[in-house]
Amino acid sequence: MSLLEVRDLHVNYGAINVLHGISLRVAPKEVVTLIGGNGAGKTTTLRTLSGLVRARSGTVVFDGKPIDSLPPHEIVRLGLGHVPEGRMVFANLTVHENLQMGAYLQRDRAAIARELEYVFTLFPRLKERHRQIAGTLSGGEQQMLAIGRALMGQPRFLMLDEPSLGIAPLLVKTIFAKISEINRERGITVLLVEQNANLALEVAHRGYVLETGRITLEDASPALRANPQVRSAYLGG
Amino acid sequence: MSEFLQQLLNGLSLGAIYALIALGYTMVYGVLRFINFAHGDVFMLGAFAGYFLAPKVAQVFPPGSIAGALVVLVTVMAICAGIGASIEYLAYRPLRRRPKLTVLITAIGVSLFIEFTCQHRLVFGASPRTFPELLANKTLHLGGLTLNTNQLVVIALTALLLGGLSFVVQRTKVGTAMRAVAFNEQAAALMGVNINRIITFTFALGSALAGAGGILFAMTYTKIEPLMGVQTGLKAFVAAVVGGIGNLPGAALGGLVLGVVETLAGGVQGLSNYRDGIAFAALILILLFRPAGLLGRAQIEKV
Ligand SMILES: Nc1ncnc2c1ncn2[C@@H]1O[C@H](COP(=O)(O)OP(=O)(O)OP(=O)(O)O)[C@@H](O)[C@H]1O
Ligand SMILES: [Mg+2]
Numbered sequence: 001m002s003l004l005e006v007r008d009l010h011v012n013y014g015a016i017n018v019l020h021g022i023s024l025r026v027a028p029k030e031v032v033t034l035i036g037g038n039g040a041g042k043t044t045t046l047r048t049l050s051g052l053v054r055a056r057s058g059t060v061v062f063d064g065k066p067i068d069s070l071p072p073h074e075i076v077r078l079g080l081g082h083v084p085e086g087r088m089v090f091a092n093l094t095v096h097e098n099l100q101m102g103a104y105l106q107r108d109r110a111a112i113a114r115e116l117e118y119v120f121t122l123f124p125r126l127k128e129r130h131r132q133i134a135g136t137l138s139g140g141e142q143q144m145l146a147i148g149r150a151l152m153g154q155p156r157f158l159m160l161d162e163p164s165l166g167i168a169p170l171l172v173k174t175i176f177a178k179i180s181e182i183n184r185e186r187g188i189t190v191l192l193v194e195q196n197a198n199l200a201l202e203v204a205h206r207g208y209v210l211e212t213g214r215i216t217l218e219d220a221s222p223a224l225r226a227n228p229q230v231r232s233a234y235l236g237g
Numbered sequence: 238m239s240e241f242l243q244q245l246l247n248g249l250s251l252g253a254i255y256a257l258i259a260l261g262y263t264m265v266y267g268v269l270r271f272i273n274f275a276h277g278d279v280f281m282l283g284a285f286a287g288y289f290l291a292p293k294v295a296q297v298f299p300p301g302s303i304a305g306a307l308v309v310l311v312t313v314m315a316i317c318a319g320i321g322a323s324i325e326y327l328a329y330r331p332l333r334r335r336p337k338l339t340v341l342i343t344a345i346g347v348s349l350f351i352e353f354t355c356q357h358r359l360v361f362g363a364s365p366r367t368f369p370e371l372l373a374n375k376t377l378h379l380g381g382l383t384l385n386t387n388q389l390v391v392i393a394l395t396a397l398l399l400g401g402l403s404f405v406v407q408r409t410k411v412g413t414a415m416r417a418v419a420f421n422e423q424a425a426a427l428m429g430v431n432i433n434r435i436i437t438f439t440f441a442l443g444s445a446l447a448g449a450g451g452i453l454f455a456m457t458y459t460k461i462e463p464l465m466g467v468q469t470g471l472k473a474f475v476a477a478v479v480g481g482i483g484n485l486p487g488a489a490l491g492g493l494v495l496g497v498v499e500t501l502a503g504g505v506q507g508l509s510n511y512r513d514g515i516a517f518a519a520l521i522l523i524l525l526f527r528p529a530g531l532l533g534r535a536q537i538e539k540v
Contacts, residue, residue, distance in 0.1 A: 052423055072426035081427075088424035090417045101417050104410070105429035153429065 003028045003157055003189050004049070009058035011041070011048050018044045020213040021058065026157070031183050031190040033200040033221075035234055036210035042193040043085045045210070046159045049191075050082040051075045062157070077105055081155030085162055085193075087146040091135030095126055098134050098145055102152030111154070119148040122178055140171040147175070151182065157189045158182070164196045172196070176203050197234035201225050209234070239381030244504040245497060250388040250457065252496020253395035257450035258473035259480065259488035260402065261321070261443025267419035267483045268439050271337050274344040275324055277470015278351040279317050279444045283451025284368065284461040285361055286313045291369045301373040309371060310394075310452050314445040321444025322437045330433070355463035365462040368455040391453045398449055399489055405442070406485060415439055419483070472499075472516075479520045481533020490531055495520065 002025040011019040018041045026032045036042050047053040049060055051072035060068040067075050076082075090098050099119060103112045120127040123144040129137065134145060143163055150158060160179065164172040180203050183190050194200035201207055201221040209217035209230060217230065224230050258280050265273045290309050298305030328347050332340045356363045375386045406412040417425040418435045426432055454469065455461050472495060480491025498519045503512035523531065 050427060052426065071431075072423075073429045073431045076427060076429035084424065084427060088421050088427075090420045090424065092416055092420045093413065097413055097416075100410075101413060101425070101428045101430075104414065149428070 001028075002026055003030075003063055004191070005059075005061045006045075006049070007059045007061075009045070009048060009060065010056045011044055011053060012056055013044075018213050019048070019055075022210065022213070022215050024208050024215060024218070026189055026191055028189055029183070029187050030206065031180070031192065031204045033192045033194055033197075033204035033207040034210055035194055035197045035200055035207055035230075037195070037233070039212070040210045041213045042210055043161055046082060046084075046161050046191070046193060049075075049159065050080060073105075076153060076155075079154070079156035081150040081153050081158045083146045083150045083158070083160045083163065085165070087139075087142045089134045089137070089142045089145050089149065091133070093134055094130065095132050095134055095137070095145055096130040098149050099126070099130075099152050102149035103154075105153060112152070115152050115154060119151055122151075122181070123148055140167045140175075143167055143171075143175060147178070155188060157191070159191045159193070161193045162195060163192075164194060164199065172199065179203055195234075197230070198236075201235075240504070241501075243382055244501050246382065246384060246388060247504075248497035248500030249493060250391040250496070251500055252476075252493035253391050254450045254454050254457070254492075255469070255473045255476045255496050256489040256492025257395055257398065257446045257453070258470060259477040259492045260399075260485060261447045262474050262477040263480070263482055263485060263488040264415075264439050264443045266477070267485075268415065268422075268436055269329070269340075271329075271340045272344065272474065273324075273329075273440075273443075274341070274470075274474075275328075275347040275351060276321075276443065276447060277466035277473065278348050278355075279321050279324070279466070280447040280451045280454070280470060280473075281355070281461070281463060281466035282320055282351070283313050283317045283448030284455040284465065285355070285451075285463075286316045286448070287371070287452045287455055288366060288368055288461060291371055295369075301370060303372065306371045310449060313452055314448045317448025317451070318441035318445040321440040321447070324444075325436060325440040330436075352463055352467070361463050363463065365460045368459045368461050371452070371456055374456075387456050391457060394449070394453065398446060402442070402446065402485070411435070411438055475517070475520055479523055479530055481530025484530065484532045484534075487530055487532035494523075494531070 004026040006022065006024045008021045008023055009019050010021055022045065034042050034045065044053060048055050051070055055068055059066055062078055062080060067078065090101060099116060103115065106112050125141055126144055126148055137145060163175050176199050179190060182188050192200055192204060201224055204221050206220050207224045208215050261276045262272060287309050290312055294305050294308050298308060324347055328343055329340055332343060355361045372387065372390060377384045406415060414425065414430050414435050418430060418432060422432055473492060476491035476495045477488045479494065480487025495516060499512050499516035502515035503509045508515065
């Protein structure tokens with residue numbers, strides 16, 4: 001039984017078809033990565049899953065419930081979190097307010113406080129800077145904030161869109177370690193979009209390769225890493 | 238000197254009304270990036286709502302009493318909130334995904350529709366009406382200054398409303414969501430924010446303030462008519478731009494500056510006919526030196 005199941009998803013922007021019928025599934029507690037080059041449609045896939053973009057056809061089923069016609073705020077309510085490409089932190093709000101926004105749908109104050117503690121232990125830097133305006137954070141700190149903010153919504157399923165983008169290698173390693181940690185300790189299912197296939201395949205159990213809007217490969221991470229095509233196209237030989 | 242102080246006070250009470258209206262323009266711009274040209278008409282409708290409501294309230298509360306005036310004010314604010322939210326729902330929401338120009342032109346259409354419907358003899362009619370005395374207006378002499386209590390009420394009430402607004406926007410969950418939506422609508426949606434609800438709330442809040450402005454204006458100038466929102470609305474819009482469109486403290490500041498400049502210019506012998514011209518010239522000058530407005534930032538960076 002999969003937590004997320006995508007069937008034959010077609011997405012277009014006006015006259016341009018971007019996704020030509022992709023299908024994928026993610027089991028509970030799995031970490032799955034979606035790798036692919038620039039413009040393959042990775043971001044479009046995630047945006048469609050969270051309702052920011054409407055599919056022309058195909059179905060998205062989350063936890064047994066079709067969600068492809070729901071607006072984003074109702075999809076979030078079902079427990080699907082999304083750390084968008086480019087982080088999109090609220091630069092005009094403080095770090096603390098950003099995290100509060102993450103918990104927008106949560107009613108239980110005690111649970112919110114617990115979650116905040118968890119985010120602060122995960123990213124102590126955010127605690128130090130919680131009164132700072134988010135727009136003045138460094139890129140890496142903004143990425144931590146974007147992840148922390150999504151966690152505040154207590155998602156069951158977390159989608160991350162290129163968390164390594166524009167971040168120093170050392171911090172990228174930390175952030176990926178945290179993603180693993182979130183998955184192991186919290187049991188949160190993860191769908192990770194990355195261009196850095198090496199790292200992604202290290203943390204993910206399975207992966208899909210997306211090429212110009214089509215899934216061309218699907219396998220367990222070790223197998224993908226051994227695959228000559230994947231090696232030459234995404235792992236630098 | 239006391240003449241100057243006198244004019245300053247007059248200017249502040251006029252500016253306070255501009256400020257109340259300017260906030261609505263700037264809030265809506267903040268979340269939707271367009272100018273709601275019908276906002277000045279909500280101000281007018283607020284004044285008329287007060288005009289019709291006051292005699293009814295006077296049957297229950299003693300005429301001229303503070304309680305009665307408050308009941309009128311609060312009810313009118315609620316009515317205007319409803320009007321503003323309805324305008325958004327009926328006229329702007331269906332066009333949400335259309336080019337901004339389409340919405341802008343619709344806003345002008347809504348404005349003309351309200352103005353000319355209200356001018357019809359079966360509605361309000363075109364001729365001015367005299368606003369009833371909501372509060373007993375007393376004249377006080379203080380040093381060389383002549384103040385009337387209404388002016389003080391205008392200033393005090395505006396300060397109170399601005400404080401309340403600031404609390405809502407800065408300290409409450411819905412206010413934080415408003416700021417989040419203003420910055421990045423999609424990211425806010427990913428937090429679970431129902432964007433439509435926040436937009437409704439924004440229109441309601443801005444329109445309630447415009448309604449309060451309508452009452453305060455009518456109390457001060459006593460004549461109301463269906464086109465009263467045209468010029469005052471335009472000035473408040475300019476005030477919002479001068480303050481930095483999208484910036485709430487800026488709108489309040491812009492309103493006060495405009496009111497004071499206009500009143501001071503009007504107080505100078507031989508210039509009083511040019512008061513609007515002088516006020517607008519001053520504003521153009523401000524914008525020449527600070528194109529983003531007094532408190533506006535050059536361009537909010539969007540990641
Ligand atoms: N709003 C849009 N309007 C039109 N075309 C778009 C839009 N967004 C994306 N596209 C196009 O869709 C295709 C897929 O874009 P998408 O952002 O999903 O790619 P991606 O795999 O995330 O790429 P990257 O790794 O560079 O982020 C690209 O060709 C892009 O130009
Ligand atoms: Mg992308």
